[in-house]
Amino acid sequence: MPQATRNPTRSVRIGSLTVGAGNPIAIQSMCATKTSDVETTVAQIEHLVEAGADIIRVAVDTKADAEALAEIRKRTEANLSCDLQENYRLAADIAPVVDKIRYNPGHLYHHERSKPWQDKVKFLVDTAGANDCAMRVGVNCGSLDPAQREKYPKEDRINPMIDSALEHCELLDKLGFTRYVVSLKNSDPAAVVEANRTFAAKRPDVPLHLGVTEAGMPPEGVLKTQRAFELLIGAGIGDTIRVSLTVPAFDKQQEIAAGRKILNDIAAGRFVGMAAEGAEGLNIISCPSCSRVENSAFVDLAVKVREATRYAADHAISIAVMGCRVNGPGETDMTDLGLWCGPKYVNLKRGEATLGAFTYDEILPRLKEELDTLIAGKK
Numbered sequence: 528m529p530q531a532t533r534n535p536t537r538s539v540r541i542g543s544l545t546v547g548a549g550n551p552i553a554i555q556s557m558c559a560t561k562t563s564d565v566e567t568t569v570a571q572i573e574h575l576v577e578a579g580a581d582i583i584r585v586a587v588d589t590k591a592d593a594e595a596l597a598e599i600r601k602r603t604e605a606n607l608s609c610d611l612q613e614n615y616r617l618a619a620d621i622a623p624v625v626d627k628i629r630y631n632p633g634h635l636y637h638h639e640r641s642k643p644w645q646d647k648v649k650f651l652v653d654t655a656g657a658n659d660c661a662m663r664v665g666v667n668c669g670s671l672d673p674a675q676r677e678k679y680p681k682e683d684r685i686n687p688m689i690d691s692a693l694e695h696c697e698l699l700d701k702l703g704f705t706r707y708v709v710s711l712k713n714s715d716p717a718a719v720v721e722a723n724r725t726f727a728a729k730r731p732d733v734p735l736h737l738g739v740t741e742a743g744m745p746p747e748g749v750l751k752t753q754r755a756f757e758l759l760i761g762a763g764i765g766d767t768i769r770v771s772l773t774v775p776a777f778d779k780q781q782e783i784a785a786g787r788k789i790l791n792d793i794a795a796g797r798f799v800g801m802a803a804e805g806a807e808g809l810n811i812i813s814c815p816s817c818s819r820v821e822n823s824a825f826v827d828l829a830v831k832v833r834e835a836t837r838y839a840a841d842h843a844i845s846i847a848v849m850g851c852r853v854n855g856p857g858e859t860d861m862t863d864l865g866l867w868c869g870p871k872y873v874n875l876k877r878g879e880a881t882l883g884a885f886t887y888d889e890i891l892p893r894l895k896e897e898l899d900t901l902i903a904g905k906k
């Protein structure tokens with residue numbers, strides 16, 4: 528496949544880095560340490576910087592996280608992005624110490640419910656603008672804006688993402704804030720390709736952050752991501768990337784190495800992801816974990832799920848393993864079987880139905896029972 532001309536995106540400065548406008552595609556990762564644990568988070572940031580990370584994201588959910596982030600900022604010069612979830616007002620505390628703020632349109636409904644989301648975005652714009660911060664509108668198929676979701680059939684997880692992203696771009700532009708990037712993430716590489724292609728055709732000026740969310744463990748997670756990136760970057764779409772991998776917190780450098788390798792492969796015309804695409808079989812989706820993970824046994828559990836279900840490799844069944852309640856309940860709705868982890872129990876689901884909560888010791892045999900029933904049903 529010949530190298531395509533990159534989309535003519537705007538340039539967006541994020542700390543010492545500029546993305547878009549033909550700049551090299553930046554590679555990012557996210558800390559999986561507790562943000563309030565300053566020492567460990569700084570150590571993880573340094574590991575990621577050594578591995579070549581251009582931007583590093585840190586989750587902030589509480590005032591204590593925001594205070595810790597101010598301390599972290601004093602100890603690193605890395606380009607820091609802050610991941611906001613439900614409490615958008617925390618932006619006021621963190622904007623002075625980070626280079627970029629990521630918000631998720633689907634999460635703007637949870638706090639101050641009677642307040643229109645447009646007012647919340649205005650608050651974020653004013654805060655980012657006053658503090659020299661860029662922003663990312665991070666749309667995720669597992670936590671869609673409910674108003675966008677209602678417009679389409681329940682199983683359509685692509686069009687609500689695109690409409691949500693376009694709507695936020697329109698508002699940001701109207702507010703005079705253009706220093707932003709957009710991401711449209713899904714755990715299905717084909718959906719990532721479709722959503723980003725459609726968005727880029729409508730807004731070729733907006734820089735895109737590419738990612739397949741909950742891609743899972745290496746090597747499968749890398750191949751899934753590579754398949755999507757080959758089709759997008761090969762078509763000139765994408766200004767920054769993240770490879771989300773389920774790996775232990777201090778192996779997060781693997782995300783940077785995988786991102787670098789994918790970009791090198793694409794530049795050299797090696798289309799490894801597409802070549803690896805085979806017959807539809809068992810698909811394990813698992814989140815990369817972050818500071819919100821509710822039990823550190825999560826990564827271990829994801830590995831055990833993969834091992835324990837290998838016997839079902841030829842069956843077209845999807846199993847999601849998620850680290851917390853933020854995206855866990857939503858993402859598991861879309862898979863045949865889903866596990867989302869709490870501090871002591873793992874919640875087991877079949878589609879949208881919850882089957883119960885089981886201890887970390889009980890969950891694997893229970894999962895296998897459900898898997899066997901599904902396989903028997905398909906026969």
Ligand code: SF4
Pocket residue numbers: 814815816817818819820821849850851852853854855
């Ligand atoms: S599901 Fe939870 S733990 Fe996993 S990456 Fe998402 S927010 Fe972090």
